[in-house]
Amino acid sequence: MSAIQRIRQGAAAALVVASLGACAGNQLGNILGSVxxxxxxxxxxxxxxxxxxxxxxxxxxxxxxxxxxxGQTVPVYYDNQTQVVYQNQNYxxxxxxxxxxxxxxxxxxxxxxxTDYVQVDQSVTGNGTGSSSNVQMLQGTVRQVDRRNxxxxxxxxxxxxVTVTLPYNVSNADLNRFNMLRSGDVVRFYGTYLNASQxxxxxxx
Numbered sequence: 205m206s207a208i209q210r211i212r213q214g215a216a217a218a219l220v221v222a223s224l225g226a227c228a229g230n231q232l233g234n235i236l237g238s239v240x241x242x243x244x245x246x247x248x249x250x251x252x253x254x255x256x257x258x259x260x261x262x263x264x265x266x267x268x269x270x271x272x273x274x275g276q277t278v279p280v281y282y283d284n285q286t287q288v289v290y291q292n293q294n295y296x297x298x299x300x301x302x303x304x305x306x307x308x309x310x311x312x313x314x315x316x317x318x319t320d321y322v323q324v325d326q327s328v329t330g331n332g333t334g335s336s337s338n339v340q341m342l343q344g345t346v347r348q349v350d351r352r353n354x355x356x357x358x359x360x361x362x363x364x365x366v367t368v369t370l371p372y373n374v375s376n377a378d379l380n381r382f383n384m385l386r387s388g389d390v391v392r393f394y395g396t397y398l399n400a401s402q403x404x405x406x407x408x409x
Contacts, residue, residue, distance in 0.1 A: 250311070250312045250313075251309070251310065251311045251312070252310060252312075253307055253308065253309060253310065254270055254272070254278060254280065254307070254308045254310045254317075254319075255272070255273075255305075255306070255307045255308075255325075256270040256271050256272040256273065256278070256305075256306065257270070257271045257303060257304065257305055257306075258270060258271075258300050258301060258302055258303065258304040258305075258306060259271045259277055259302055260302055261297060261298060261300050261398075263298055263398070263399055263401075263402055265281075266281055266282050266283060266297075267279045267280065267281055267282070268280045268281075268282055268297060268300060268308070268319070268322070270306065270308060278317060279317065280308060280310060280317045280318065280319050281316060281317065281318045281319070282297045282318070282319055282320075282322075283318075285320055286319055286320050286321070286322065287320065287321050287322070288300060288322045288324065288353075289321070289322070289323055289324065290323075290324035290327060290372045291372070293354065293372075294352055294353055294354055295324075295353060295354045295355075295369065295370065295372070296350075296353040296354060296355045296367075296369050297322065298355075298367070298369050298398060298402050299354065299355075299369040299370065299371065299372065299404065300322070300324075301327075301328050301329060302328070303328030304324055304326065304327055304328050304372075305324070305325045305326035305327075306322050306323060306324050306325060307322075307323045307325055308321070308322045308323075309321040309322075324372065327372040327373065329371055329372055329373050339394050339395070339396050339406050340394070340395060340396070340397070341392070341393075341394055341409075342360065342392070342393055342394070342395050342403065343360070343390065343391070343392045343393075344358035344359050344360040344361075344366070344390070344391060345358055345359045345388065345389070345390055345391075346358050346385050346386065346387055346388060346389045346390075346391055347359060347365065347387060348387060349382075349385045349386070349387070351382075351383065354369060354370040354374075354382070355367055355368060355369045355370065356368050356382070356385055358391065365401070366401050366402065366403050367401060367402050367403070368393075368395060368403045368404070368405050369398075369402065369403070369404050369405065370382060370404075370405055371404055371405060371406070374405070375407070377408075378405065378407060378408050381408045382405075382408075391408065392408070392409055393405055393406070393407060393408045393409060394406040394407045394409065
């Protein structure tokens, strides 16, 4: 009898695990369907569009937090291949600001989301509502210029290397100045620190 009981208990445990797995699979499918606009059932990668408001950019883990209209905030991974486009200009994902309205092309695999393209529908700074606090006068030597993503790296105080990104509402004069930058140039500008190694340009001077 004890052997039969063990067999029955084992079968019951296996049934419970299978049921939990099925529930988890259905729940994940429902989440993906909700985020990506439906149709995300079953295994494999799913793709779609995600629209919402930027709530933050984590440059360390390379994640963008996008809040949907229903209040759900979705973390989306990006990498150096991710394009951010605003008014036909390319920018780095680090140029995204809290409050920007975006539509991202998203791929889902498991419970992770990744975007290779983000369209900025409405810029918080482009509307003149962005914060101008903590603007500093900065100076450094240009190391590299990435015109595709609208950024450059430079050395400050001869030992600290930072990345400077262009804002969405960059003026024509500043854009022309950026396009003329070369490695070794000394630049002076007003900027805002996004973190210890990222600065957003406000204006060249």
